[in-house]
Amino acid sequence: MVPVKAVPLVLIGIALAASAPAAAQPKAPAIAQTCSACHGLKGVSTTKDSPSLAGQPDVFTQYQLVFMRDGQRQPGVMAGIVKTLTDQNIRDLGAYYAALPPPPPFAKAEPVDADKANAVMGPRRCGNCHKEDFSGQGETGRLAGQRPDYLIKSLKDFRSGVRRGRGMGAMMEVSVTLEDADIVLIAHYLAAKP
Ligand code: HEC
Numbered sequence: 001m002v003p004v005k006a007v008p009l010v011l012i013g014i015a016l017a018a019s020a021p022a023a024a025q026p027k028a029p030a031i032a033q034t035c036s037a038c039h040g041l042k043g044v045s046t047t048k049d050s051p052s053l054a055g056q057p058d059v060f061t062q063y064q065l066v067f068m069r070d071g072q073r074q075p076g077v078m079a080g081i082v083k084t085l086t087d088q089n090i091r092d093l094g095a096y097y098a099a100l101p102p103p104p105p106f107a108k109a110e111p112v113d114a115d116k117a118n119a120v121m122g123p124r125r126c127g128n129c130h131k132e133d134f135s136g137q138g139e140t141g142r143l144a145g146q147r148p149d150y151l152i153k154s155l156k157d158f159r160s161g162v163r164r165g166r167g168m169g170a171m172m173e174v175s176v177t178l179e180d181a182d183i184v185l186i187a188h189y190l191a192a193k194p
C-alpha cells in the first residue's frame, strides 16, 4: 500500500532537515557576547553605524580586527575592547562570523534606480573585487545586506583617507571621485541586495 511505503521516506526527510541547521550553527567564542551588544546577536546589527559581521569572509574580519588593534584603522567605540583581543580570539572570531548566515536584505533601504547605481559602480569595477553578488572574498568585505548608514560612513572614510585599507589603497582610488549623492545611492543599492 502506498502510505506504508511513503513513511520511511518522510522520516528520512525530517532527519536530514533537522541535522542540517545544527551542523551549520557555529559555536560562539565566549568573547562574542560582548560584541553582540553593538553587532547584534548572530552578527546582524540593529544599531546605526555598527556593521553586520555575519557572513563576512574570515580573512576580512581578521584583518580589520588587527588593523583596529594596531591603529592602522581608527577603532572608534571599539578602542577599549579591541586592545584586549589576542591573536587566537581574532582567529576564532573570524571563523565564527564567516560561518553565520549573512544578513537579510536591509529592510529600510531606500528604493534606488539600479541602472543609476550600476552606472556609478560599473566603471569602478566594484564587483571584480567584492564579487558580482557582493558577497566578498578573502580580504575584501561583503557588502550585500550591509547597513546603509555604515556603508556611507566607510565610503566617506576611504574617500577622505581616514581609512586606507588593504589592496594597495584600492578603495581610496575608487572612492576619491565619488560624489556624496553617489555614495548614498550605492549604499542603499547594496543594502537591499540579498
Ligand atoms: C560599543 C559598540 C561596539 C562593540 C562592543 C564592538 N564593536 Fe565592532 N564596531 C563598532 C562600530 C561602530 C564599528 C564601525 C567602525 C567604523 O565606522 O569604522 C565596528 C567595526 C567592527 C569591525 C569592522 C567591520 C567592517 O565591516 O569593516 C569588526 C570586524 C568588528 N567591529 C568586530 C567586533 C568584535 C569582534 C567585537 C567584540 C570583541 C566588537 N566589534 C565589539 C561597534 C562595536
Ligand code: HEC
Pocket: 051, 063, 120, 121, 124, 125, 126, 127, 128, 129, 130, 139, 140, 141, 142, 143, 151, 154, 155, 163, 164, 165, 166, 167, 170, 171, 174, 175, 186
Ligand atoms: C581592486 C579591488 C577593489 C575594488 C575595485 C573595490 N573594492 Fe571595495 N574593498 C576592497 C578591499 C580590499 C577592501 C577592504 C579594505 C580594508 O582593508 O579596509 C574593501 C572595502 C570596501 C568597503 C568597506 C567594507 C566594510 O565592511 O568595512 C566598502 C563599503 C567597499 N569596499 C565598497 C566598494 C565599492 C562601492 C566599490 C566600487 C565603487 C569598491 N568597493 C571597489 C577592494 C576593492
